[in-house]
Amino acid sequence: MLLLAFTTFNVANAGxxxxxxxCFLDRDGDGIDDNARDLDDDGIPDQFGSxxxxxxxxxxxxxxxxxxxxxxxxxxxxxxxxxxLDSEASRVPNSQKFSALRMSSRALSQHRSGxxxxxxxxxxxxxLSGGVVCEGGVCRPR
Amino acid sequence: MNLRPYTLITLAALISFALGSHxxxxxxxxxxxxxxxxxxxxxxxxDFDDAYTSSDASLxxxxxxxxxxxxxxxxxxxxxxxxxxxxxxxxxxxFIPLSADSRTPLHFSSNFSGRLYREGFQDxxxxxxxxxxxxxxxxxxxxxxxxxxxxNSTAYVRTESSDQESFTIFTGCNASFLGSxxxxxxxxxxxASYTYIEPIDPEFPILDPNFRFVKFTDGTLKSLSxxxxxxxxxxxxxxxxxxxxxREFFDHDEAIVLGSTFENLSPWxxxxxxxxxxxxxxxYLVPHFIVSGGxxxxxxxxxxxxxxxxxxLTQVVERQDExxxxxxxxxxxxxxxAGYVLETTLGFEYTNNTSSKPLYDYSxxxxxxxxxxxx
Numbered sequence: 001m002l003l004l005a006f007t008t009f010n011v012a013n014a015g016x017x018x019x020x021x022x023c024f025l026d027r028d029g030d031g032i033d034d035n036a037r038d039l040d041d042d043g044i045p046d047q048f049g050s051x052x053x054x055x056x057x058x059x060x061x062x063x064x065x066x067x068x069x070x071x072x073x074x075x076x077x078x079x080x081x082x083x084x085l086d087s088e089a090s091r092v093p094n095s096q097k098f099s100a101l102r103m104s105s106r107a108l109s110q111h112r113s114g115x116x117x118x119x120x121x122x123x124x125x126x127x128l129s130g131g132v133v134c135e136g137g138v139c140r141p142r
Numbered sequence: 143m144n145l146r147p148y149t150l151i152t153l154a155a156l157i158s159f160a161l162g163s164h165x166x167x168x169x170x171x172x173x174x175x176x177x178x179x180x181x182x183x184x185x186x187x188x189d190f191d192d193a194y195t196s197s198d199a200s201l202x203x204x205x206x207x208x209x210x211x212x213x214x215x216x217x218x219x220x221x222x223x224x225x226x227x228x229x230x231x232x233x234x235x236x237f238i239p240l241s242a243d244s245r246t247p248l249h250f251s252s253n254f255s256g257r258l259y260r261e262g263f264q265d266x267x268x269x270x271x272x273x274x275x276x277x278x279x280x281x282x283x284x285x286x287x288x289x290x291x292x293x294n295s296t297a298y299v300r301t302e303s304s305d306q307e308s309f310t311i312f313t314g315c316n317a318s319f320l321g322s323x324x325x326x327x328x329x330x331x332x333x334a335s336y337t338y339i340e341p342i343d344p345e346f347p348i349l350d351p352n353f354r355f356v357k358f359t360d361g362t363l364k365s366l367s368x369x370x371x372x373x374x375x376x377x378x379x380x381x382x383x384x385x386x387x388x389r390e391f392f393d394h395d396e397a398i399v400l401g402s403t404f405e406n407l408s409p410w411x412x413x414x415x416x417x418x419x420x421x422x423x424x425x426y427l428v429p430h431f432i433v434s435g436g437x438x439x440x441x442x443x444x445x446x447x448x449x450x451x452x453x454x455l456t457q458v459v460e461r462q463d464e465x466x467x468x469x470x471x472x473x474x475x476x477x478x479x480a481g482y483v484l485e486t487t488l489g490f491e492y493t494n495n496t497s498s499k500p501l502y503d504y505s506x507x508x509x510x511x512x513x514x515x516x517x
Contacts, residue, residue, distance in 0.1 A: 023284050024375075026324035027316055030424045031373040031381020041516075042475035042483050048379055048426035093168040094204035101208065101238045108249035108276040108288055109236075112369045113312035113330020115413050117387055121420050121438050122469045122491050 182506025
């Protein structure tokens, strides 16, 4: 039901897009331009020495459609092309499209309010996300 | 273990999987393991050093290009504090139904996990459930407003008195200005149910003949937080970020929570109000490496804490801490020909804490090395 509701909402908002920004954007607050491309998803923008510099750019279709997420009819390829995507984009696996979506919605996923705000600090990134943080005698998973 | 959140998340994922079964659904796998030497594991004046190894794995499904569903687990082993070892199993979903270019982007996520500890620490066994929803509104290509709701709960399996439940409403704005400058401001209001002691005489909380408090009260801890952040590039390969956080509690003056000298240490003893400021740098100057580091300062006031002194008399103390932290993190991701990402990470973290309560005058460091593979 929830998914259907959002589908309806999505269709209702189709064509409501804002223009794609070529200006500096920093939604995750690391000081690096969010527009920097990272095709191999290694965390290093391609322009800063990605190991896949020579790979051709694959258009995920993100700039052309806001409805690529819903292939509820089950006709995935046809639906994508109807949304303005070419056949190359339709062959891109969902994980890559989702990765691009997640990158672009970082400001929405990282709220800083609540009783633990101000505690996200330190090397708990990359491979070091396990273990615990102890504070005031109370330990909790990192 | 309450299985209802598991059931709901799994059911929603199965429905969405069925709906998207004709699309290019795929699966990813992630495994990581790290080892940490901690000079002060518990972050207090006892200075217990220990080493722990933590491993985690997750299997993630993408039935739709807008939906991620994960099954995940982790295990942590402690060399000396063996009882603190624990493992967890959980599931989570993230749903991003609209394109980033939409006028009103949406983001929903939920997670549920159960965590079990080894013998001696089983009072810490808990289930956590988090869910949040955020809507954005793009005022222009460089300015985005957002607002959202978040619910977090931690239910302890054996001791209900420590359960935590909080609800947060927040709103914020992210904007770029004057070229490569970005500012992000967020304001949030939280309220949480908690259990505290309400003494008749604040200096002498009521104890029963077994030295247990008899005046536990259920209350609501309300807090307001404000957090502006400024960020910009420094040169072509380095980013700078400065984050300020302010949080204040309301209507909590009489509340007392149990400290570490009692059997049931209150999880609310570590909740604080006050200010924090941190400066972070992230750079790609070293080819193929991600180097990040930061320094932070916290000025914290805690809820009043009841503890036993050396004569086993109850004392209620006002705890005020000043804390500084420094960290350096070096990541080396390698992409294989098959598209797998292998990442080695080296991390160092130093903490210095001065407190009005001598138990929390401490300093310590963590040195960690980790490995992660994503495929």
